[in-house]
Amino acid sequence: MMQIVVTFKSTHQAMKAKKAVLKDKLQAELIPTPREISKECGFSLLIHDTTDQIVREYMYTNELIFSHIYNRTEKEGKISYEENN
Amino acid sequence: MKKTIDASGQACPKPVLMTKDALETEVSDLTVIVDNPAAKENVSRFALKQGHQIKEVEEIGSKFQIRIIKSGENVSSELDPEDYTCEVVPAKGKTVFISKDKVGEGDDELGGNLMKAFIYSLNEVEKTPSMLIFMNSGVKLCVEGAETLPNLLKLEEKGIEMLVCGTCLNFFGIAEKLRVGKVSNMYDIASILTSERTISI
Known part of the structure; x- marks a missing residue:
């Protein structure tokens, strides 16, 4: 189990995805897109205690459009993101 | 017996608690050193309320020395929270004033997400x-079930102080649901907003 960050092309897509995952009781929150991932302003979805496969599958079955999926790891207070293809 | 305790650098209400502990020992003449006016007021008020005498308050540089002459008997050992106010201790960083559960005007859903x-x-x-x-x-961000609660609790753990308007909690009928921060009133809030480096969001 890990923390997953999903990025989107638009704010609307991010907000739509957040509504969907919260309805399905996934532990998720909208966060500002981390600077390490993109300098652009925007929301990303941070999903706790899950795996990238679960998230990917969820996004596809619910027809939610997203850009990328990242693994978020926190080590000694330092947060890093790794793209998951 | 004479005694001196140094309570400078201690966060409220520690100076009062240290004074209380010291007065419970075999001391007759106690000097308490504090480093801010709020602590000076609190320690003096506490000592007087306990029936002791304030011999003198001396200002030395940025510090204050309060000399307390202990009365024969301890009036009461119970500490009344109303005897000291901690809220007015000056904070070191910036204060963020959050008067809404959303950021800005325009779209409420977007504003709510921006706040989170x-x-x-x-x-x-x-x-x-x-x-x-x-x-x-803004007080709705601090109650049970709020999506912002986990992150606010994390901030509180880091030592960030939070004051929540009691009148507002009462108005929305959510006073029992408060899970982070401490209930405060307009006097404390007004004194901080006018004295600190405050930004509003």
Whole structure:
């Protein structure tokens, strides 16, 4: 189990995805897109205690459009993101 | 017996508690050193209320020395929270005044999400504020079930102080649901907003 960050092309897509995952009781929150991932302003979805496969599958079955999926790891207070293809 | 205790650098209400402990020992002439006016007031008020005498208060540089002459008997050993106010201790960093559960005007759903994202990001910014003040619908961010609650609890753990408007909690009927921060009133909030470096969001 890990923390997953999903990025989107638009704010609307991010907000739509957040509504969907919260309805399905996934532990998720909208966060500002981390600077390490993109300098652009925007929301990303941070999903706790899950795996990238679960998230990917969820996004596809619910027809939610997203850009990328990242693994978020926190080590000694330092947060890093790794793209998951 | 004479005694001196140094309570400078101690956060409220520690100076009062240290004074109380010292007065419970075999001391007759106690000098308490504090480093801010609020602590000076609190320690003096406490000592007087306990029936002791304040011989003199001396200001030395940025510090205060309060000399207390102990009365024969201890009047009461119970500490009344009303005897000291901690809220007015000056904070070191910035104060963020949050008077809504949303950021800005335009779209409410977007504004609500912006507020959640803002509070999330406070945990990651380099210079975290030293205090958050919540008023009007802003108090809804601090209650049970609020999506912002986990991130606010994290901030509280880091030592960021939070004052929540009691009148507002009462108005929305959510006073029992408060899970983070401490209930405060307009006097404390007004004194902080007018004395600290405050930004509003």
